[in-house]
Amino acid sequence: MRTRIQVICGQPLPITGCPTTGAGLRAWSLGEGLKHHGFEVVYSVPKDVLEKVPNPSEDLEISAFDYHRLGDAVEKINPDVILTQGWLWANMLPDNLQVPLGVDLTGPYLLESLFSQVEDQTRMPFLKVQALQKADFVTCAGLYQKHYFLPWLLLAGHDLSHEVCHAIPMSLSPNMPMRMPPDEPVFLYSGIFLPWQDTSAVLRRLIIALDTYGRGRLLIIAGEHPTYTFPTGNMPGLVEELQQHPRVEFTDVIPFDDLVERTRSSTVCIDLMAHNTERELAFTTRTVVALWSGLPILYNNYSELSTYIRDYQAGWALNPDDTAKIDDTLNFIFEQPDQVRSYGKNAQRLVHECLNWERTIEPLVSFCRSPYKREQTGSHLDRMITPLDDRLWRSAIQLKNSSAYHALKGIKRRISG
Structure with missing residues (x-):
């Protein structure tokens, strides 16, 4: 039986006939690279993203999830390994998750949010550290990014005396399109x-x-x-x-x-x-x-x-x-x-x-062939803040992942849209 990988992405994928994004392409490229190496790959996107996809496949409909019930989608798919595109999704997974978890740090989301101001800048660093605590295996899109993410992984309790972040550059199929040069530039x-x-x-x-x-x-x-x-x-x-x-x-x-x-x-x-x-x-x-x-x-x-x-x-x-x-x-x-x-x-x-995803994806392939749960020792922040502060922050995170929060957020989007 083939190893089943559940790839979780919050944005539209390039397999559905609708416009995609860099995040969607990144998740798809990793998933397709894993398929090339013989894995079974199941893509999961949020239900509100799927609603904007014309004629989604039955597989996508089955694996789609509500934000506050991502654990239900995992239980339904029953994967051998989970791979999230971005760290945000790790906080929506159950704390007692038994499935090995890979987190792909596609880009510097905190820096993006400084420009967009769509997230609470005070809470974001704590959310990020908590998410990275859950990761058993981490990838990113290049060496520049790796050097940026290593201090965050250290804060989250990863042992930097070992390889804790694997650089997998954005890659595509070895079968490339044929050029059709135009008559003028x-x-x-x-x-x-x-x-x-x-x-x-x-x-x-x-x-x-x-x-x-x-x-x-x-x-x-x-x-x-x-x-x-x-x-x-x-x-x-x-x-x-x-x-x-x-x-x-x-x-x-x-x-x-x-x-x-x-x-x-x-x-x-x-x-x-x-x-x-x-x-x-x-x-x-x-x-x-x-x-x-x-x-x-x-x-x-x-x-x-x-x-x-x-x-x-x-x-x-x-x-x-x-x-x-x-x-x-x-x-x-x-x-x-x-x-x-x-x-x-x-x-x-x-x-x-x-x-070329045949070559660049090898570190992730190795993890998926022999997946493991990392021994978690707690983050440096856990050792610095008081138990009361910790409970307050974790309560805030739970609130953000709740159905009530996402219902209110949906109403806000409809009003602003």
Whole structure:
């Protein structure tokens, strides 16, 4: 009998014909990588996310869960291993969980919440430490992130004299799309509007280049979060302005398969964003999708993926504030199409050699083949705070996971929406 893995994700997956997100793609990529190695994988998403999915599969309907009853979904699926996308879900699992638990720390959620302000910043660190206490095995999306998460794991009581966090970069299938080069340069900008992401500088320089050369197009595939009401930052205003340009085409977020089709028929992916700490730590999903589709990337020079792109000549790793270098690079793209195509071939070679889920997922495969429960010794915070403080914090966490809390939160969303 095959080992059954339950993958828990709070966002739509790219298997349902609806727009997905970076978190959904990450969970799916780990699940599909595990399938490739012979595991049975069951995906579980919240019921309110499933409601927005057109024609969900019977398997997804069976495994969907209420936020305050995630333990019921686990009991129904009866997995050998649980893998959560993000740490939030660990706090919704039963305290006496007997199933080995893997937690994938996809990105710096605390830093994201500093920009979005959708969570209580005072409580979040305590929630995070409590969640990490439950983890038996931990992964993250790269070495930069690993160094960020290690102190949190130390606070949660993990023994850092052993390997406690395994870097698995965002990866995709070894079977890559075939390129369909357009007749003129097509610059693709895609993604969800989020307050910590700002591509305005390079997009404005690109508009000038399109006017200068009198050819080429900017294709924008972007929009608000497909399932949650979420702050959008300044990009929607800029996109509305750019749509007035005759060489700009805009479409809202689209299903993953459609996105891949539009990506593989573009020329270059624009993913050069203003610097902030969240962007420095992010191992950006949309970038890997573009590389996998054979597009060279106009990217930053400050994150982990920048080194991959530079070493493989799979694009250009630039300072987002250096407008002269940005202009030179845009000129190169217009004037050296053969070289740009070679960069696209390098992009797929990079994915095949470094971001291929056959290879990168090995640490998680090893855990799932021989799963275990970690001996929990309590967190450093447990030893520092009084029993009364501890009871108060844990009561607050239980309240947040209760059905009453989520009912009130649902009413608030409907009113604000």
